[in-house]
Amino acid sequence: MTVTLHRPVEADWERWRDLRLRMLADTPHAFAETLDQARRHTPDDWRFRCRRTWEPGSFTVVAVDGDDWVGTMGAFTDPRDGVFLVSVFVDPSHRGGDVADRLLGAVLRWARTRPGVDGMLLHVHEDNGRAQAFYRRRGFVDTGTRIPYNLDPSQQELEMRVTFGEPGLELDDVLDAARQIEGVAHRTPVLTSRRLDAHAGSGVFLKAENFQRVGAFKFRGAYNVVSRLSRAELDRGVLAYSSGNHAQAVALSASMMGADATIVMPQDTPPAKVEATRGYGAEVVFYDRYTQDRVALGNSMAAERGMTIVPPYEHHGIMAGQGTAALELFSQAGELDTLLVPIGGGGLMAGSSTVSRALHPGTRVVGVEPELGDDTLRSLRAGRRERIEVPRTIADGSAAEIPGEMTFAVNSRRVDDIVLVSDAELRAALIYAFDVLKIVLEPSGACTLAAVLFGKGVERGQRVGAILSGGNVGVARFRELTAPDQAVEKI
Numbered sequence: 001m002t003v004t005l006h007r008p009v010e011a012d013w014e015r016w017r018d019l020r021l022r023m024l025a026d027t028p029h030a031f032a033e034t035l036d037q038a039r040r041h042t043p044d045d046w047r048f049r050c051r052r053t054w055e056p057g058s059f060t061v062v063a064v065d066g067d068d069w070v071g072t073m074g075a076f077t078d079p080r081d082g083v084f085l086v087s088v089f090v091d092p093s094h095r096g097g098d099v100a101d102r103l104l105g106a107v108l109r110w111a112r113t114r115p116g117v118d119g120m121l122l123h124v125h126e127d128n129g130r131a132q133a134f135y136r137r138r139g140f141v142d143t144g145t146r147i148p149y150n151l152d153p154s155q156q157e158l159e160m161r162v163t164f165g166e167p168g169l170e171l172d173d174v175l176d177a178a179r180q181i182e183g184v185a186h187r188t189p190v191l192t193s194r195r196l197d198a199h200a201g202s203g204v205f206l207k208a209e210n211f212q213r214v215g216a217f218k219f220r221g222a223y224n225v226v227s228r229l230s231r232a233e234l235d236r237g238v239l240a241y242s243s244g245n246h247a248q249a250v251a252l253s254a255s256m257m258g259a260d261a262t263i264v265m266p267q268d269t270p271p272a273k274v275e276a277t278r279g280y281g282a283e284v285v286f287y288d289r290y291t292q293d294r295v296a297l298g299n300s301m302a303a304e305r306g307m308t309i310v311p312p313y314e315h316h317g318i319m320a321g322q323g324t325a326a327l328e329l330f331s332q333a334g335e336l337d338t339l340l341v342p343i344g345g346g347g348l349m350a351g352s353s354t355v356s357r358a359l360h361p362g363t364r365v366v367g368v369e370p371e372l373g374d375d376t377l378r379s380l381r382a383g384r385r386e387r388i389e390v391p392r393t394i395a396d397g398s399a400a401e402i403p404g405e406m407t408f409a410v411n412s413r414r415v416d417d418i419v420l421v422s423d424a425e426l427r428a429a430l431i432y433a434f435d436v437l438k439i440v441l442e443p444s445g446a447c448t449l450a451a452v453l454f455g456k457g458v459e460r461g462q463r464v465g466a467i468l469s470g471g472n473v474g475v476a477r478f479r480e481l482t483a484p485d486q487a488v489e490k491i
Contacts, residue, residue, distance in 0.1 A: 171358035201460030210471025222249035224321030244273030251282035272474030313347030323351020346407030353414035397444030
């Protein structure tokens, strides 16, 4: 038996009806109508009722075994109470396995992505002990509030609530993202070099995300989020703000899902990244990173156009998707003494550190930032997020002014250390990657290689994993970065 999870679409209304009737027959206390009432609905009634499963602000997921729907769960946004959970149902023939847990996990992951949501509410009939026990085992607690049952006000329902605690990202979230992107994102290679090992005095395993779709790890998170949007949300389009790699990732993901994409990009974004983004069909809107707030600009445009924002790192699904790079690295290279991860906004590190802590808690997790963009290092030392001046570094993909709120909540608990690399060291790493490893990296993608080459964050005699985050750099820019008149640190 292989059960997969899917979002229903309008054409599924008959299957949704049949499952709903089975639900009512099996668990009458969980719903606001009787089986007899439901049986009297016309086909038009069912189509109208099914519409809620894909409307904005709601989320429904179904478990499918072959052609049969064997379970469902959903949630919707209540203007007063926030996100409200609709009871899980699993067909009796499929109980006893993990279907209910997977359905609930999918809905909780969706809820965590809703702006301002810190938990979920649920109403359970007072006599439905089986459902109450299920939710208690998964963190829901009785709030003490009682609500009259819709079908019989003399009976009551319990209000139960789960609160989303920090850091809010776990291994199961990354595993779920891995299933979502499987067969779409590339399983990128892990490169090794005896010459590099000899120089570092360690076994070095390079996770080459420059071979990922769009040339960077960003596709993992973007597709994980965009592919889960409802048809209505996709039809209204998506918007992202990015210096380049996330822009391309969202543009390609939107194109694959049949959606329009608008990308807000800095005016000084390398031309190769701009043209690649446009090449995926996205509209590009420029801003001045030194005088304008991209978040405020993006939020304003999204509200005006009714688009869904796909942020570069401040999103549960983005962090989970990026973590699949580390998940693959551990499966390919085995246990590591040290894991080196580049840090910009912190999404890749949040996902990677979550995987490392869960699978190999003895692995030392070290972030690598450009010297001129050390916002995460300063923030970890201060114990709170610290803002810096807009970084002027060749590592444009790592040029964050302040760590993300969500990412810092994870990284402040799971990262062991941060090391810094200079622009001169980054140039040396670019040249080394080209001359020795025979690959092309962009400056941000070379951060961890620079750390290895200059002995930062690693010790000799170790097994070291390093994520090379991307290779989006054009010929002209690469020549400029590696020109003889540029400062290059001697290796």
